[in-house]
Amino acid sequence: MRASDSHEAPPLSPFAPRRGAHRAWGGPARDAVTEPFIHLDGVAKTYGSGARAHLAISNASFDVMPGELACLVGPSGCGKSTLLKILSGLHPHDAGTVRIGSAANPFDPARDIGMVFQQPLLLKWRTILDNVLLPAEILGLAVKESRERGRDLLKLVGLAGAEDKRPYELSGGMQQRAAIARALVHDPKLVLMDEPFGALDALTREKMNLELLRIWKESGKTILFVTHGISEAVFLGSRVVVLTAGPAKMADDFLIDLPYPRTLDMKTHEAFGVYTRRIYKLLGME
Ligand code: ADP
Numbered sequence: 509m510r511a512s513d514s515h516e517a518p519p520l521s522p523f524a525p526r527r528g529a530h531r532a533w534g535g536p537a538r539d540a541v542t543e544p545f546i547h548l549d550g551v552a553k554t555y556g557s558g559a560r561a562h563l564a565i566s567n568a569s570f571d572v573m574p575g576e577l578a579c580l581v582g583p584s585g586c587g588k589s590t591l592l593k594i595l596s597g598l599h600p601h602d603a604g605t606v607r608i609g610s611a612a613n614p615f616d617p618a619r620d621i622g623m624v625f626q627q628p629l630l631l632k633w634r635t636i637l638d639n640v641l642l643p644a645e646i647l648g649l650a651v652k653e654s655r656e657r658g659r660d661l662l663k664l665v666g667l668a669g670a671e672d673k674r675p676y677e678l679s680g681g682m683q684q685r686a687a688i689a690r691a692l693v694h695d696p697k698l699v700l701m702d703e704p705f706g707a708l709d710a711l712t713r714e715k716m717n718l719e720l721l722r723i724w725k726e727s728g729k730t731i732l733f734v735t736h737g738i739s740e741a742v743f744l745g746s747r748v749v750v751l752t753a754g755p756a757k758m759a760d761d762f763l764i765d766l767p768y769p770r771t772l773d774m775k776t777h778e779a780f781g782v783y784t785r786r787i788y789k790l791l792g793m794e
Pocket residue numbers: 555556562563564582583584585586587588589590591
């Protein structure tokens with residue numbers, strides 16, 4: 509980890525003020541929000557057909573409220589990425605209902621999604637700021653405002669001063685911060701994160717978890733975070749959805765009633781252990 513990985517960003521706000529009081533878990537007060545932002549009911553997905561058919565998801569049903577940080581946790585091959593691809597519109601589902609947004613909180617799939625992947629996937633010939641601006645360019649957003657927003661987001665993710673650098677000049681953790689800024693530049697309502705810290709070393713990963721919680725709180729975004737890290741899911745999530753493999757199915761969905769801001773020492777608290785044991789048990793590891 510480079511020194512700049514531990515840079516603390518000032519609490520800037522490139523986000524418009526959100527309506528609704530924020531609860532301890534970071535999302536809007538539940539009594540002010542009755543409709544989920546994401547609603548899945550009985551969702552199933554099979555890849556291929558005939559002898560080559562492979563059931564990737566069976567009967568996934570869960571809701572995510574606006575402003576929640578929901579973690580999808582399970583072993584490799586249990587269908588986590590498939591669920592994200594269904595939500596992002598990349599793959600169709602075969603059965604069940606998938607609804608994002610509501611009458612009060614409409615969702616435009618063409619512009620309301622930001623994605624973060626395991627690899628930062630920055631274009632090496634572009635500067636960091638120009639990488640961050642890519643979704644804004646694709647969507648044809650106003651150039652001046654987007655550049656301002658891109659700069660503010662780079663401050664938010666702790667990369668002030670890196671605007672004109674190229675990706676190769678940044679560490680893995682810093683590149684992933686830039687990827688998070690890129691996912692937020694068009695102010696999407698939903699951010700889908702597919703094991704975004706999976707390729708980072710353990711210490712940088714812990715640091716990025718704390719940073720993500722800060723960015724989430726600051727932005728008020730609804731985030732769906734995929735991980736196979738049980739401890740990471742409990743540490744981050746206001747809600748955890750557990751998926752099992754062989755055969756793929758949804759095992760449970762529950763709220764994590766630990767206060768925010770979360771601190772690393774919470775991992776040693778009894779309640780944290782209760783949640784992680786519950787997930788280990790669901791995954792047949794106890
Ligand atoms: P996870 O993200 O939990 O590791 P995935 O959603 O990537 O799981 O995959 C779930 C299952 O579906 C795996 O067995 C995988 O091999 C299979 N799978 C994923 N994508 C495809 C695809 N495009 N075609 C066929 N099988 C796929």
